[in-house]
Amino acid sequence: MIKTTLKKLAIAAAITTASLASTGMAWAEDTIKVGVLHSLSGTMAISETTLKDTMLMLIEEQNKKGGLLGKKLEAVVVDPASNWPLFAEKARELISKNKTDVVFGCWTSVSRKSVLPVFEELNSILFYPVQYEGEESSKNVFYTGAAPNQQAVPAVDYLMNDIGVKRWVLAGTDYVYPRTTNKILKAYLIAKGVKEKDIMINYTPFGHSDWQSIVSDIKKFGNTGKKTAVVSTINGDANIPFYKELGNQGISAEDIPVIAFSVGEEELSGLDTKPLVGHLAAWNYFMSVESDENEEFIDAWKKFIKNKDRVTNDPMEAHYIGFNMWVKAVEKAGTTDPSVVQKALIGVSVPNLSGGYSAMMPNHHITKPVLIGEIQKDGQFDIVWETSGLVAGDAWSDYLPGSKDLIADWRSPLSCGNYNVKTKKCSGQNY
Amino acid sequence: MPLSATTVSVKKTFPPLLFFFVSFFISFFMLMSMAQQTVASEIPAESSLEDAWKTLSQKNYNKKSGAIEVIAQQNPPEARPAMKAMLEGQLYYAKRGKALYFLKEVNDNYEFTPLFDTDPALKPVLQENRRGFKKVKVNNRLRRMIRQLLAVMQLKHEDADIRLAAVQELLKNPETEAADLVKNAIGKETDQRVITSMQTLLAVIQLENGDETAQLAAINTLANSLNSSAMNALTAYQAPTKALENKAQSAINKINDKRDLYAKAETIFFGLSLGSVLALSAIGLAITFGVMGVINMAHGELMMIGAYTTYVVQLLMPDNIAMSILVAIPAAFIVSGLVGIAIERGVIRHLYGRPLETLLATFGVSLVLQQTVRSIFSPLNRSVETPEWMSGAWQINEVLALTWNRLYIIFFCLAVFMALIAVMKKTSLGLQVRAVSQNRTMARAMGVRSKWVDALTFGLGSGIAGLAGVALSLLTNVGPNLGQAYIIDSFMVVVFGGVGNLWGTLVAGMSLGVINKLLEPWAGAVLAKILVLIFIILFIQKRPKGLFPQRGRAAED
Numbered sequence: 001m002i003k004t005t006l007k008k009l010a011i012a013a014a015i016t017t018a019s020l021a022s023t024g025m026a027w028a029e030d031t032i033k034v035g036v037l038h039s040l041s042g043t044m045a046i047s048e049t050t051l052k053d054t055m056l057m058l059i060e061e062q063n064k065k066g067g068l069l070g071k072k073l074e075a076v077v078v079d080p081a082s083n084w085p086l087f088a089e090k091a092r093e094l095i096s097k098n099k100t101d102v103v104f105g106c107w108t109s110v111s112r113k114s115v116l117p118v119f120e121e122l123n124s125i126l127f128y129p130v131q132y133e134g135e136e137s138s139k140n141v142f143y144t145g146a147a148p149n150q151q152a153v154p155a156v157d158y159l160m161n162d163i164g165v166k167r168w169v170l171a172g173t174d175y176v177y178p179r180t181t182n183k184i185l186k187a188y189l190i191a192k193g194v195k196e197k198d199i200m201i202n203y204t205p206f207g208h209s210d211w212q213s214i215v216s217d218i219k220k221f222g223n224t225g226k227k228t229a230v231v232s233t234i235n236g237d238a239n240i241p242f243y244k245e246l247g248n249q250g251i252s253a254e255d256i257p258v259i260a261f262s263v264g265e266e267e268l269s270g271l272d273t274k275p276l277v278g279h280l281a282a283w284n285y286f287m288s289v290e291s292d293e294n295e296e297f298i299d300a301w302k303k304f305i306k307n308k309d310r311v312t313n314d315p316m317e318a319h320y321i322g323f324n325m326w327v328k329a330v331e332k333a334g335t336t337d338p339s340v341v342q343k344a345l346i347g348v349s350v351p352n353l354s355g356g357y358s359a360m361m362p363n364h365h366i367t368k369p370v371l372i373g374e375i376q377k378d379g380q381f382d383i384v385w386e387t388s389g390l391v392a393g394d395a396w397s398d399y400l401p402g403s404k405d406l407i408a409d410w411r412s413p414l415s416c417g418n419y420n421v422k423t424k425k426c427s428g429q430n431y
Numbered sequence: 432m433p434l435s436a437t438t439v440s441v442k443k444t445f446p447p448l449l450f451f452f453v454s455f456f457i458s459f460f461m462l463m464s465m466a467q468q469t470v471a472s473e474i475p476a477e478s479s480l481e482d483a484w485k486t487l488s489q490k491n492y493n494k495k496s497g498a499i500e501v502i503a504q505q506n507p508p509e510a511r512p513a514m515k516a517m518l519e520g521q522l523y524y525a526k527r528g529k530a531l532y533f534l535k536e537v538n539d540n541y542e543f544t545p546l547f548d549t550d551p552a553l554k555p556v557l558q559e560n561r562r563g564f565k566k567v568k569v570n571n572r573l574r575r576m577i578r579q580l581l582a583v584m585q586l587k588h589e590d591a592d593i594r595l596a597a598v599q600e601l602l603k604n605p606e607t608e609a610a611d612l613v614k615n616a617i618g619k620e621t622d623q624r625v626i627t628s629m630q631t632l633l634a635v636i637q638l639e640n641g642d643e644t645a646q647l648a649a650i651n652t653l654a655n656s657l658n659s660s661a662m663n664a665l666t667a668y669q670a671p672t673k674a675l676e677n678k679a680q681s682a683i684n685k686i687n688d689k690r691d692l693y694a695k696a697e698t699i700f701f702g703l704s705l706g707s708v709l710a711l712s713a714i715g716l717a718i719t720f721g722v723m724g725v726i727n728m729a730h731g732e733l734m735m736i737g738a739y740t741t742y743v744v745q746l747l748m749p750d751n752i753a754m755s756i757l758v759a760i761p762a763a764f765i766v767s768g769l770v771g772i773a774i775e776r777g778v779i780r781h782l783y784g785r786p787l788e789t790l791l792a793t794f795g796v797s798l799v800l801q802q803t804v805r806s807i808f809s810p811l812n813r814s815v816e817t818p819e820w821m822s823g824a825w826q827i828n829e830v831l832a833l834t835w836n837r838l839y840i841i842f843f844c845l846a847v848f849m850a851l852i853a854v855m856k857k858t859s860l861g862l863q864v865r866a867v868s869q870n871r872t873m874a875r876a877m878g879v880r881s882k883w884v885d886a887l888t889f890g891l892g893s894g895i896a897g898l899a900g901v902a903l904s905l906l907t908n909v910g911p912n913l914g915q916a917y918i919i920d921s922f923m924v925v926v927f928g929g930v931g932n933l934w935g936t937l938v939a940g941m942s943l944g945v946i947n948k949l950l951e952p953w954a955g956a957v958l959a960k961i962l963v964l965i966f967i968i969l970f971i972q973k974r975p976k977g978l979f980p981q982r983g984r985a986a987e988d
Binding site: 041043045046049162163174202203204205207208209210212213214216217223224225237240241244245247248249250253254255257266269272274277278280374376377382384 | 492520566568570571572574575578603659660662663666667697698701704705708802805810811812814815816817822823824826832834835836837903906907908910912916948951952955956957960
């Protein structure tokens with residue numbers, strides 16, 4: 001109970017600081033407005049509220065450092081309420097009415113697709129912080145989350161080379177991100193010589209809670225003596241019943257490890273992690289990363305949110321990188337005019353939280369290290385593997401027949417999100 | 432290896448200190464009696480063991496796996512407890528000096544006891560945090576390796592269950608070295624289950640390495656085993672003669688037939704278990720919607736409140752998780768029931784006879800409840816810990832295991848159902864409820880306080896929704912959206928079973944569960960749900976009143 005009151009206090013404090021910030025700035029017309037487009041109610045509030053707070057913290061810190069171009073930054077927070085069409089309306093409101101120079105927001109791919117036409121029409125900038133299925137590169141969107149080659153493909157490599165996995169279960173929730181990711185992974189596995197009969201693909205509805213027969217099938221699939229692993233693109237809510245069922249049916253992480261792409265510290269916080277210990281997750285950042293930047297960030301976050309139990313996660317790091325990139329690009333360009341900043345952003349390099357630097361590529365994706373962690377009892381991850389260097393995000397997968405000839409390069413003279421290197425043509429479509 | 436195994440069993444019977452002295456004297460006499468060069472040759476082994484212990488505090492997993500192997504081979508008395516602690520993530524090392532410690536959590540404090548109690552410089556440490564110590568990290572590969580090594584050490588453990596687990600562990604990866612150990616152990620084995628497992632293990636190895644007569648015997652043994660290693664060994668078997676090949680093939684067929692049978696039994700169990708969840712979530716609705724005729728869109732949220740009640744009860748009694756569920760059952764019933772009565776008194780009673788308005792108003796109530804929970808408990812999911820007696824599975828044989836939590840929920844569903852039937856049939860409240868629902872005017876004329884009965888009936892239905900919430904909290908996430916996932920299913924079950932018929936609800940829930948699970952393997956989870964929905968639509972076309980329609984005058988209006 002004390003915990004919840006504390007939390008409420010923290011929220012109240014966050015709101016008052018936010019409103020204070022906005023009222024305090026009201027007299028000064030000359031602020032730089034930063035839009036924050038994250039759901040604060042509805043199903044996605046569980047994940048997105050944290051990102052809103054992260055943005056407020058980053059903006060507050062930047063203002064303490066004296067703002068940007070001699071002006072203060074001002075956060076404009078709106079609530080699209082997990083409602084995809086509302087995302088587009090709120091985006092328009094932010095850009096046209098509130099005159100924001102940049103927007104940080106969205107979580108689900110469908111919300112990003114919904115706001116995309118708005119950003120292109122009004123030529124603004126969106127920073128998108130979540131891992132996604134790729135196959136997109138817009139002039140107006142900067143993707144700071146992982147593309148499939150920065151998360152899914154290295155994860156499969158790890159299982160194949162370090163664990164010796166021979167049979168694969170690709171399990172996912174039935175929507176665009178798992179479907180596309182699994183399509184890429186299947187093509188990748190087959191290219192690596194895995195036979196079709198050694199791959200089992202399974203889709204379940206959102207919020208699936210009865211995993212009995214699927215887990216039983218996985219058990220049978222994995223009982224043939226060959227090492228089996230599950231590559232899971234199962235969405236948030238359905239994960240806990242899935243892991244519980246694995247535990248109850250006696251499948252341990254040593255027998256059949258599950259590597260997940262959507263289970264992070266935030267999802268694990270306050271959960272009964274007993275059935276999950278030893279299972280894996282692939283991300284570009286873990287709270288347990290040992291670096292000075294990370295320690296500073298965690299301290300700042302706990303202080304800002306006034307709760308020492310709060311955790312940090314990968315999309316938060318993506319916002320950290322994205323925000324600092326934008327700040328640097330604006331300083332470089334000397335203006336916040338989106339069309340100038342868009343160009344200035346390419347090539348900008350800022351420290352990430354894992355002790356290295358991330359750079360913005362011409363295809364609007366960034367370079368990141370890939371880490372694989374094992375879930376621990378305390379809801380944290382032990383990093384068991386990482387790529388030796390940084391991996392550059394690939395907008396168009398090399399393993400899909402439709403997109404392997406496509407590249408994205410927003411520098412002139414090409415300035416195209418989907419240039420076909422064979423036909424030497426830019427398809428001209430906006431994404 | 433056999434020798435080291437005996438040392439371990441000695442340790443089990445002697446108190447540690449005594450054991451230390453005994454081993455000290457033994458080694459002392461050995462030193463005295465042995466020639467000088469033997470001692471000299473032991474020194475590198477000793478030091479490499481020491482190195483191995485030191486290597487555990489390093490980061491490199493390959494080096495660690497080498498070190499663990501050395502430790503297992505030398506098998507000092509510390510080996511087994513250290514390996515167990517490593518599996519549990521309770522082996523730590525001091526940042527300074529790299530000495531190894533066991534971690535034990537004692538009432539929010541951390542107690543570090545040194546692994547080597549012989550070194551007087553190392554003392555147990557009790558502190559509030561884990562500062563100054565770091566965990567010896569293990570990954571899945573190391574864990575697997577440690578389990579195998581431990582299994583070898585535990586073949587002679589006095590607990591038959593541990594011996595069985597050890598043999599099962601060895602069966603996962605049968606190696607020839609294990610065969611000699613098992614051959615030694617099988618003669619002294621008394622537990623029938625362990626003997627059978629050991630025979631399977633030996634047969635798997637014989638099938639690979641034995642001569643033809645041994646292979647034939649091995650096939651015969653394996654044909655009676657359901658273990659997946661047996662099946663895999665038979666499938667991979669390269670028969671030297673035609674006769675043996677046929678024999679192996681018929682063994683495979685025999686195993687497959689048995690497996691298919693158990694797989695069917697498993698599917699039925701899965702179906703009944705899904706059905707019991709469906710029925711449980713629909714029983715409450717069968718009262719409010721079925722008996723009272725109120726379309727209550729907030730039914731799911733009443734289940735959610737039950738689930739959150741379970742969570743709060745666990746928060747209040749963190750030291751007694753095993754009992755918390757039993758306490759949560761009445762608590763959830765009362766909390767959800769009271770909320771239900773409040774909804775009835777506040778909203779629904781003004782809207783009787785206006786189904787559309789009721790639907791919209793209760794939908795509004797459901798949103799209000801969801802957002803309230805979001806502001807009190809945060810939008811994040813909360814966890815309800817499954818008590819020990821409900822986790823794991825009842826292993827009937829090597830292919831058929833029924834999970835305990837599902838079994839308990841099936842029984843819980845039946846118990847709730849029986850209790851409800853008893854209330855409706857045997858109590859005066861039940862009599863009045865039935866009277867009011869059949870003919871309100873007549874019941875009032877007989878002196879039944881119909882408004883009071885309405886409130887109580889709604890409270891009863893809501894309370895049962897709360898009970899369903901307790902069950903759901905053990906299966907799925909406790910979050911603000913919990914209810915939404917079940918509301919459609921609940922209506923489906925009630926309509927399919929026949930509005931106003933409790934037995935119909937039970938039968939409908941169970942049969943929908945089984946149908947769903949029968950369809951799932953070949954249609955996939957998504958399509959199975961769609962097919963079930965189509966089936967219900969077609970069924971309702973044919974029989975608009977469901978499986979068990981209510982008969983008589985009450986059904987006419």
